[in-house]
Amino acid sequence: MKRILRYLRQSLSARLSLWVVFFATLVFLATLGVMFVQSRRAVRQEAMSRADQILDNTVQRVQTLLNRVEMAANNTAWLVSRHLDTPDSMFVYSRNILLNNPELNGCSIAFEPYHYPEWGRYFSAFSYNDNGTVLTTQEGNPHYEYFTYDWYQLAKLLDRPCWTEPFFDYNPEDIYSKDMIASFCQPIRDKEQRYIGTLSVDISLSWLSETISAVKPYPHSYSIMTGLGGTFFVHPDSTKLFYQTIFTETLETPDPDRTDLGHAMQRGEEGRRQLRLDGKDCYVFYKPLGDTGWSVAIVCPESDIFDGLNRMQRSITLIFILGLLLMLYVCSQIVSRELKPLSQLTRQIETISSGQLDQELPDNGRTDELGRLYKSFTDMQHSLVSYIDKMKQTTAAKAAIENELKVASDIQMSMVPRIFPAFPSRDDIDLYASMTPAKEVGGDLYDFFVQDETMYFCVGDVSGKGVPASLFMAVTRNLFRIFAQQGHNPESIATAINQFLSQDNNQNMFVTMFIGQIDLNTERMDFCNCGHNPPVLVVPGQPAQFLPIQYTNQPLGIMDGIPFRGESLADMRDKLLLIYTDGLNEAENPRHEQYGDDAVLEMLTQLGSLSAEEVISRLKESVEKHRAGAAPNDDLTLLCFRLK
Amino acid sequence: MKRILAPALLACVLLFSPAGAQAQKFIFTPQWTAQAQFAGYYVAQEKGFYKEAGLDVEIVHPSASQPAMNRISRNESHATTLMLPQAMEIIDNGIPLVNILQTSMNSGLVIVSRRNESPLKQRGMRLGTWSVGFDQLVIAMSLKENLDYQWVRFASGINLLLSGAIDATVAMSYNEYYQLMQAGLELTDTNVYRFCDHGYNVQEDGVYVTRAYFKKHKDEALRFAQASRRGWEWAAEHPDETLEIVMQYVRDGRVETNRILQKLMLDEILRLQVDRESGEREFRLRPDMVAQMNQLMVENQMLLNPVPYENIIAQ
Numbered sequence: 001m002k003r004i005l006r007y008l009r010q011s012l013s014a015r016l017s018l019w020v021v022f023f024a025t026l027v028f029l030a031t032l033g034v035m036f037v038q039s040r041r042a043v044r045q046e047a048m049s050r051a052d053q054i055l056d057n058t059v060q061r062v063q064t065l066l067n068r069v070e071m072a073a074n075n076t077a078w079l080v081s082r083h084l085d086t087p088d089s090m091f092v093y094s095r096n097i098l099l100n101n102p103e104l105n106g107c108s109i110a111f112e113p114y115h116y117p118e119w120g121r122y123f124s125a126f127s128y129n130d131n132g133t134v135l136t137t138q139e140g141n142p143h144y145e146y147f148t149y150d151w152y153q154l155a156k157l158l159d160r161p162c163w164t165e166p167f168f169d170y171n172p173e174d175i176y177s178k179d180m181i182a183s184f185c186q187p188i189r190d191k192e193q194r195y196i197g198t199l200s201v202d203i204s205l206s207w208l209s210e211t212i213s214a215v216k217p218y219p220h221s222y223s224i225m226t227g228l229g230g231t232f233f234v235h236p237d238s239t240k241l242f243y244q245t246i247f248t249e250t251l252e253t254p255d256p257d258r259t260d261l262g263h264a265m266q267r268g269e270e271g272r273r274q275l276r277l278d279g280k281d282c283y284v285f286y287k288p289l290g291d292t293g294w295s296v297a298i299v300c301p302e303s304d305i306f307d308g309l310n311r312m313q314r315s316i317t318l319i320f321i322l323g324l325l326l327m328l329y330v331c332s333q334i335v336s337r338e339l340k341p342l343s344q345l346t347r348q349i350e351t352i353s354s355g356q357l358d359q360e361l362p363d364n365g366r367t368d369e370l371g372r373l374y375k376s377f378t379d380m381q382h383s384l385v386s387y388i389d390k391m392k393q394t395t396a397a398k399a400a401i402e403n404e405l406k407v408a409s410d411i412q413m414s415m416v417p418r419i420f421p422a423f424p425s426r427d428d429i430d431l432y433a434s435m436t437p438a439k440e441v442g443g444d445l446y447d448f449f450v451q452d453e454t455m456y457f458c459v460g461d462v463s464g465k466g467v468p469a470s471l472f473m474a475v476t477r478n479l480f481r482i483f484a485q486q487g488h489n490p491e492s493i494a495t496a497i498n499q500f501l502s503q504d505n506n507q508n509m510f511v512t513m514f515i516g517q518i519d520l521n522t523e524r525m526d527f528c529n530c531g532h533n534p535p536v537l538v539v540p541g542q543p544a545q546f547l548p549i550q551y552t553n554q555p556l557g558i559m560d561g562i563p564f565r566g567e568s569l570a571d572m573r574d575k576l577l578l579i580y581t582d583g584l585n586e587a588e589n590p591r592h593e594q595y596g597d598d599a600v601l602e603m604l605t606q607l608g609s610l611s612a613e614e615v616i617s618r619l620k621e622s623v624e625k626h627r628a629g630a631a632p633n634d635d636l637t638l639l640c641f642r643l644k
Numbered sequence: 645m646k647r648i649l650a651p652a653l654l655a656c657v658l659l660f661s662p663a664g665a666q667a668q669k670f671i672f673t674p675q676w677t678a679q680a681q682f683a684g685y686y687v688a689q690e691k692g693f694y695k696e697a698g699l700d701v702e703i704v705h706p707s708a709s710q711p712a713m714n715r716i717s718r719n720e721s722h723a724t725t726l727m728l729p730q731a732m733e734i735i736d737n738g739i740p741l742v743n744i745l746q747t748s749m750n751s752g753l754v755i756v757s758r759r760n761e762s763p764l765k766q767r768g769m770r771l772g773t774w775s776v777g778f779d780q781l782v783i784a785m786s787l788k789e790n791l792d793y794q795w796v797r798f799a800s801g802i803n804l805l806l807s808g809a810i811d812a813t814v815a816m817s818y819n820e821y822y823q824l825m826q827a828g829l830e831l832t833d834t835n836v837y838r839f840c841d842h843g844y845n846v847q848e849d850g851v852y853v854t855r856a857y858f859k860k861h862k863d864e865a866l867r868f869a870q871a872s873r874r875g876w877e878w879a880a881e882h883p884d885e886t887l888e889i890v891m892q893y894v895r896d897g898r899v900e901t902n903r904i905l906q907k908l909m910l911d912e913i914l915r916l917q918v919d920r921e922s923g924e925r926e927f928r929l930r931p932d933m934v935a936q937m938n939q940l941m942v943e944n945q946m947l948l949n950p951v952p953y954e955n956i957i958a959q
Contacts, residue, residue: 143709148775148799157770157796157809165803168900228806229827243902247828251904262828293807 013339017331021324028320039309047305048272051217051285051298058215058223059287059296062208065103066184066290070161072101073184073201080109080188080199087116090125091136097201098127098134105129105181105204108139109188110146111197122146128202151183155198161186163292165227166205168242180205180233180242182292209234212296218304228293230262261286265295274302341370345377357385405440405467412441412470415477420613423450428520431457431641432612434620436583442635443469443511444581445477449484453520456484458493459579459639460513461532463555472509476501476556480515490515490528491566494556498530498564501557510557514579523573523643528566531555533585536604537569538576544604546597547577576608576642578615583636587623590630595623612640670694670701670868672851673721675712677705678897680890680910681818681849682725684747687882688875690889697871699864705897711776722857723868727848728929729780729937732951736941740855742958745869746929747876748848749919750840752817752912753781756824757835758805764789764837769811772796772804781844782814784940802827818912822905844940845920847933858958866958873927880914880925883907929957 008014076097083089090109097107110124122140140146147153151164166182185200208225212234215223225234230245240248246262249255257275261284264271268288275282277299286297303310351359361378365371413435422431433446443462448455458480462469479500483493493515501511514535516527530553534546551565580600587595603622607615616638623636674682685703688694694701704721706712713734715721723744726734731741755763755771763769771786773779775797786793796810802823805813815821817838825831839845851872853865879886890906919926931953938950 145775145799148797150798150801150803153796153798153804154807154809157804158807162807165801165806229802229823231827240902242900244904245826245828248826248902248904251822251826251908259828266828 012342013332013335016335017328020331021328024327025324028324032316032320036309036313039312040306043306043309047217047300048283048285051283051300052272054215054217055285055287055296055298058212059289061211062296063290065203065208066163066292068101069104069184069201069203072097072104073161073186073199076107076109076201077186077188077199084188084190084196087111087119087123087125090123091127091138094125094127095134095136098129101201102129103203103207104201105179106202108146108151108200108202109197110140110152110200111188112195113147115196151185151200151202152198155185155187155200156195159187159195163294164200165229165231165293166233166242180209182208205233215298217298218300218307220304221298221300223296223298225289225294225296226262226265228266230266233294234296265297266293268293268295338370341366341374345370345374349377352381357381357388402440408467408470409437409440412437412474415474416446417448422448426450428644429455429641430612430644431639432616433637433639434616435635435637436620436632437470437635438583438632439466441467441470442637443473444583444635444637445473445480445511446579446637446639447477447480447484448639448641449481450520451485452487455518455520455641456480457517457579457639457641458484458513458515459532459535459581459637460511460556461581461583461635461637462511463509465635468507468509472501472507472511472557476511476513480513484515484517489566490517490526491564494528494530494553494564494566498554498556498558498562499560502560505557510555512555516579518572518643520643523571525569525572525577526566527569528564529553530564533580533582535577535579536600538578538604538608540574540608544601544608546601572643574642574644576604576612576615576640578604578619579639581635581637583632583634584619584623584638586634587627587636588630588633589626589628595626599626612642615640668700670699670723670864671704671715671721672701672723672868673704673706673712673715674725675706677899678890678893679819679899679901680887680906681913682893683879683886683890683910683913684876685872686875686889686893687879687886688871690892691875691878693871693874693878694868697867699868699871701868701871703893716852716854719857722861723851723853723865725849726852727778727780728846728850728933729784729941730777731850731852731956732934732937732941732947733777733780735951735955736947736949740955741852742855742858742865743850743852743929743956744858744865744958745851745872746847746927747850747872748916749926749930750916751781751844751846751848752916753778753839753844753848754815754817754821755782755812755837756805756815756821756829756831757812757837758808758829759811760830760832760835762834762837763812764791766791766811768792768794770794770796770809772798772810772813774814775799778816779814780941780946781839781846781937784944784946785839785842785844787944788940805829818909818916822908822912826905845933846937846940847930848916850929862958869958876917876927877925879910880917883910883914886910929953 076093079093080090094107094109098104106126106128108124108126113121116123122138124138124140124146125136126139127134127136150167154162154164162185164183164185166180168180181202181204183200183202185198187195188197188199190196212223212225222236223234224232226246227233230247231242232240232244232246233242235241246265247259250259258277261273261275265286270287272283272285275284281302283300283302283305284297286295288295348359348361361374361381366374416435420432423429431448433448435442435444435446437444443465445460446458448457460473460476462472462476476497479497480493483496488496494513512531514527514529514532516525518525529549529551534549536544537547538544550567553564554562585595585597585600603619607618610618619638672685674685689701689703706715712721712724716724731743735741757763757766771793773782773795796804798804802813802820804810806827813820815824851869858865887907887910890910891903894901894906917925934953934956938947941947942950
């Protein structure tokens, strides 16, 4: 099962085919369902009409015979009533009725005990058909007291003509014989309309039974005839014939439907019912036989009625299933064929995606969606190849630039002193500096040197970043070195650099700068702050503080001719000074929160007693931690020293 | 009265029919055609109980021209079954009979009304009964209850009732009762009158021989009775197998019946053999029931004189 599901997940053609077949099945099922229901209804209606008609015809045929019997009996009864005075004539009448009506089995013209005293207790003129010969006799005797029999008593007690229940003909040597007969009997009355006897004519049930049994509208259908007591007088099962009634089985196993049917037939009703008989669902059509009290029924198993329809249903269902399987196969083939280019395309794309971009996509010549997909993909492939070529060129160019920038960076870095300890021969100066550009090259600068027992130093920050700033930085650093080596004080150096930078400054670049010099003998510091962040001063035993600056001055390179003013700090011994660019206090974390001046002061308060190198190292760690992985947003330059 | 005609005839015939003229074969004729009413005798025959008793028994069913009592009277049969009132009537008419085995301990007689109305409330209705008798208790009851029924005697069957020619019919609870039920008639406590529930619980079937035969062949008669009792006891213990044996006799006799009816009949017959008071199959004629029947029949002038218990039983 898992394999099948996996296959279906991986095969578009299989899924498409299944969906098509699924919906086709739904449509077919709905159509067939409606057709089957309608067909079934029509077949049932037709079967019922047919059975009703057959039953009507059968009953009519039997009724015709019974009517003939009744008519013959009536004619004879009229003759009998006119000749009651001559008992011998009764033998003639009973004989003649048989001679004139060969379908009759017997005729009794029987009278009440001692009606004819000369005949004694018994007088019943009886003629019967003995294999074609009509024999006549007086049948009453002590062993056959006819007036106790149904055929005699019914007419007497009911006081009207009537049919008896079918019964076995009398045989004096055996209570029952094989021949089943039924009698039509009617009362004989004297002139005063008093009952004096019964005229009875008998017919064999064999013809009637054959006529009814022959009714067989369906292969397994059968006909039955029941009497007043529900006894089967016609039934295909001979074990039930005469010995069982329609109710017999209900004595052991109650069956309300069967009981209801039996009662309806007993009441002489006409109708049809659907019920289960002998383990089969059947339709029973029933109709009374005139006034006899008998009822004829045709039992049609439902399977017979719907046999043709069921066979058709089976055939259609088989064809339907085969058709669906064929449809599934054909669909699968067609979809597979139609999607074959897609499979090829998929394989080729897989090849292309493995890196073989020059793989040619053959033109399949189609103009449909797949053709357009092919074309689009081919165009995409060409664009991709072209793009990748450009990318290669760009990458190569970029690599060259990066290489150059690396060289530039090296050059830039080489422009600032990077060898520490800065003054190995002197133990009175503890100085350390660090410059970390945000990009390959930066716009920060620092410098320091000792000349004539005076230490010159500066930290600057060029506006902008990258190569332009680095060039500007290089120029500024050189200018500082040139003017400082000439022994100028910081404000003169600033004035000179500003004058130089302001000339032809088409890019409007500028640099903030803190320029200072310390007389190592007096430990006095002169400085000029040109728009730069105020450095941090740490006096032992005190919290760190920004260096008090009276004159901030403008940044260098903005405007020529403006004087720069310097300041002095008398004693720098044992004091730590940190000069930095805004890459320190404005360092941002991913949430764009700046490191901040307070953090700088707090760190310096904590680190004030450490060496310059350790101060810078710890500061950089702290900033790195604050950035929390964010890229540096500006160049970071730190210069720290302490005079001992 | 027609009801005394048959016994009268029998009496005449008996006078000219010397008993014991037959050979050693013991011929038993039940009072009706083959059915479960006589299951015990069929069992005794088929299971060899008669043979074991040293009897060569032949069961010969009656016919229209050869009713059971006719066969007895002509000494063509040695034993028959009779209902107690019927036997008393015959004895009262001067034909000495001996009850050698009493099987029934209860009355199975019922009256079934066509309408759902008590037969006791239908005074003057047409009541069908058998032309051959078995109706002594019914007559006694109707006279006592002053019901003034119109009696319609029929040869057999239930058709008169079904067709509406009569209002009610006398029936046996093991025979016609089930035939009526099988004919779709609804039988309720209202339209069925059971004699046993109304102070008329009188024993019915027993095996009888003429006293003359009994005197001469007492040992044979008693052995027949003993083996027959054994047959009934076996039947009560093996109803299913008994039914098979009954159906065999039914088929041989081509009787208009069926297995279901015969099963119901067997169950009912076996039930009627259990005494209501003791709860056992006693196989004895109860003096109190004979006395009750005597009283009923004498009161209603159906007997000239009471038939003493001692005149019925084997002494």
